[in-house]
Amino acid sequence: DVKVTQSSRYLVKRTGEKVFLECVQDMDHENMFWYRQDPGLGLRLIYFSYDVKMKEKGDIPEGYSVSREKKERFSLILESASTNQTSMYLCASSSSWRNSPLHFGNGTRLTVT
Amino acid sequence: DAKTTQPTSMDCAEGRAANLPCNHSTISGNEYVYWYRQIHSQGPQYIIHGLKNNETNEMASLIITEDRKSSTLILPHATLRDTAVYYCIVKLHTQGGSEKLVFGKGTKLTVNP
Numbered sequence: 170d171v172k173v174t175q176s177s178r179y180l181v182k183r184t185g186e187k188v189f190l191e192c193v194q195d196m197d198h199e200n201m202f203w204y205r206q207d208p209g210l211g212l213r214l215i216y217f218s219y220d221v222k223m224k225e226k227g228d229i230p231e232g233y234s235v236s237r238e239k240k241e242r243f244s245l246i247l248e249s250a251s252t253n254q255t256s257m258y259l260c261a262s263s264s265s266w267r268n269s270p271l272h273f274g275n276g277t278r279l280t281v282t
Numbered sequence: 283d284a285k286t287t288q289p290t291s292m293d294c295a296e297g298r299a300a301n302l303p304c305n306h307s308t309i310s311g312n313e314y315v316y317w318y319r320q321i322h323s324q325g326p327q328y329i330i331h332g333l334k335n336n337e338t339n340e341m342a343s344l345i346i347t348e349d350r351k352s353s354t355l356i357l358p359h360a361t362l363r364d365t366a367v368y369y370c371i372v373k374l375h376t377q378g379g380s381e382k383l384v385f386g387k388g389t390k391l392t393v394n395p
Contacts, residue, residue, distance in 0.1 A: 173325075211385045212326075259325050268314055273325030 172196070173274035175260050181280045188247040190277050192260030198272075199265040201243035203227075203235065205256040206276070212259065218243055219265070250281045286370045291390040294364075300357040302389050304370030307351040313373060315346060317355045318385070319366040326369065326385070329355065360393045367391075 176191035194201065202217040204227075214227030216235040224235050232254060236244045243262075247254055257278050261271040287305040294300040306315065316331040330337055330344045332353075337344045343356040357364055369388040 211387075261325075268331065270316060270328040270331055271326075272328055276323075276325045278323075 173260055173262055173272050175258075175274040175277050177277050178275065179278050179280075181282065182247075182250050183282055184251060186247075186250045186281075188250050188279065188281075190245040190247075190258055190260075190279070192243045192245070192262075192274055193241050194243075194260075194262040194272070195241065196262065196264070196272070197240065198262035199240070200263045200269075201237065202261040202263075202271065203233075203243065203245045204259045204261065205229070206259055207256050215245065250279075252281050255279060255281045286372055286386060288368070288370055288386070288389045290387065291392070293392050293394055294357075294360045296362060296393050296395050297359055300360040300364065300391060300393070302355040302357075302368050302370075302391060303352065304355070305352045306370070306372045309350050309372050315344065315350075315353050316371045316373065317342070317344065317368065318371065319364075319368045319391075320388070321363075321366040329368075360391075362393050362395060365391060365393045 173194045182188050200219055203215040204212045206212050213229050215229055215233050216224055216227050218224050218237040221237055221240050234246045257276045259276045260274045263269045263271045314331050314333050317329040318326040319329055320326045329341050330339055332344045332346055334346055346353045367388040367390050369385045
C-alpha cells in the first residue's frame with residue numbers, strides 16, 4: 170500500500186514564526202502535492218512538484234514556499250505564519266502514469282495563534 | 283472539469299450494500315470518474331476510478347451508466363468503519379498539469395448497527 174506520512178498531526182505556532190511541514194512517500198512517486206482544507210472551501214491546491222527540485226504554483230501559493238530536494242520528500246514552508254493560515258494541510262503523491270490517483274497523508278492540523 | 287451532484291447524506295444498515303449515486307451530466311468523453319472518501323480527521327482515501335466500463339476492486343464497485351452521465355459507488359457489505367464523507371470527482375488527467383481536484387461537499391454516509 171502507498172504510504173504518505175506527514176510529520177505532525179497537530180501543530181501550534183505563533184504569528185510570524187517560520188513553519189515547516191514535512192511529507193514523505195514510500196512509493197517512488199514522481200508527483201507530490203500540498204493542499205489545504207477549510208470548512209466550506211474544500212481542498213485547495215497550494216503547490217505541486219513533478220520531479221526533484223521542480224515546483225509549480227497551485228491556486229493559493231501566496232505566503233507559502235516548497236522544497237523538493239529528494240524524490241520521496243516534499244516540504245511546505247510558511248515563511249511568516251499568519252492566523253489565516255490556520256488550517257488542515259494535506260500532502261498527496263501520485264505516479265506519473267496516466268490516470269494514477271492521488272494518495273493522501275492523514276493531514277497536519279496547524280493552528281497559528 | 284465537469285461538475286458533480288451527490289446527495290448530502292445517506293444511511294445504510296451494517297452488513298447491507300451501500301449504493302452512493304453521483305450525477306455528472308456534463309462529463310466529456312475523456313474525463314474519468316474518481317471516488318474518494320474522508321473519515322473524520324483523516325486525509326481523503328482513494329477508492330476507485332473508471333472511464334466507461336464498470337470497475338471493481340477490494341473496496342468497492344463502480345457502475346457507470348452507458349451515457350456516462352451518472353455513476354454509483356457500491357460498498358457491498360457496509361461496516362461501521364465505512365461511515366465517512368464520500369466524494370465523486372470527474373477530472374481530466376492532465377499529465378504535467380496541475381491536479382486541481384475539486385472535492386465539493388460529497389455524501390455523508392452513516393452506517394448504522
